[in-house]
Amino acid sequence: MVECVICGAEVTKPNDAVIGELIICPDCGTELEITGLDPFTVEEAPQEQEDWGE
Numbered sequence: 330m331v332e333c334v335i336c337g338a339e340v341t342k343p344n345d346a347v348i349g350e351l352i353i354c355p356d357c358g359t360e361l362e363i364t365g366l367d368p369f370t371v372e373e374a375p376q377e378q379e380d381w382g383e
């Protein structure tokens with residue numbers, strides 16, 4: 330269990346969590362990138378748009 334870095338809601342670690350996976354905060358909908366598994370840590374995922382044009 331970890332707190333959402335944006336809203337502080339409790340976010341549960343998925344059973345199949347892997348570093349770099351994105352999970353969605355159930356409370357605010359923010360994408361959180363898993364940055365550690367033991368202990369479980371997340372950071373706000375980059376919000377950049379996928380830009381394949383360049």
Ligand SMILES: [Zn+2]
Nearest residue numbers: 333336354357
């Ligand atoms: Zn949140």
